[in-house]
Amino acid sequence: GQQVMQIPQYQHVQEGEDFTTYCNSSTTLSNIQWYKQRPGGHPVFLIQLVKSGEVKKQKRLTFQFGEAKKNSSLHITATQTTDVGTYFCASQGRGGSNYKLTFGKGTLLTVNP
Amino acid sequence: DTEVTQTPKHLVMGMTNKKSLKCEQHMGHRAMYWYKQKAKKPPELMFVYSYEKLSINESVPSRFSPECPNSSLLNLHLHALQPEDSALYLCASSHPQVTEETQYFGPGTRLLVL
Numbered sequence: 001g002q003q004v005m006q007i008p009q010y011q012h013v014q015e016g017e018d019f020t021t022y023c024n025s026s027t028t029l030s031n032i033q034w035y036k037q038r039p040g041g042h043p044v045f046l047i048q049l050v051k052s053g054e055v056k057k058q059k060r061l062t063f064q065f066g067e068a069k070k071n072s073s074l075h076i077t078a079t080q081t082t083d084v085g086t087y088f089c090a091s092q093g094r095g096g097s098n099y100k101l102t103f104g105k106g107t108l109l110t111v112n113p
Numbered sequence: 114d115t116e117v118t119q120t121p122k123h124l125v126m127g128m129t130n131k132k133s134l135k136c137e138q139h140m141g142h143r144a145m146y147w148y149k150q151k152a153k154k155p156p157e158l159m160f161v162y163s164y165e166k167l168s169i170n171e172s173v174p175s176r177f178s179p180e181c182p183n184s185s186l187l188n189l190h191l192h193a194l195q196p197e198d199s200a201l202y203l204c205a206s207s208h209p210q211v212t213e214e215t216q217y218f219g220p221g222t223r224l225l226v227l
Binding site for chain 1: 144146153154155156157158161163168169201203207214215216217218219220221
């Protein structure tokens, strides 16, 4: 997989506020995946984006893949305490390293009720 | 069944011990993975098995020895580990396709090396 830079590292919000995490790569990505890991838990797959400019929604979560396929974002509208956790983006290797998934450093979201 | 199971959930071992971590999936996935995750860090890939053959070894020390007995099982044999090997060890599986490869993670084994 190709390296992805993810920001911010931490984000603390009041319940009801919005939240966004960003991933950027210096090279074109074949696809990008997003995972959520609750405290003490394991990564859970949220979504995969493949197409340039793709936007996908899951209830309050909106995922975007940039036109150049070099960046992606996850936006949560009106956060809830159940949204707490670390959100990782991950890029998948091309061709011979197709199986290799490289994770960004993650954004830890905490929500104050 | 979309579950990856791992045993044990927790493991404490001494540096001279030999132990094994086990992973199982029944989703028909033919790619299986071992990851290591330290606290507050992302998962780091260790090994990939594709169709029961080792396809990626990310320069992991030989004290970690993976094994894939069949398409549903993946083991990680541990020997002479160091305290810095303490971490969450995650197993994952996926159906290897060219364009889509969602990985399903197991709950992990929390390993403490004393």
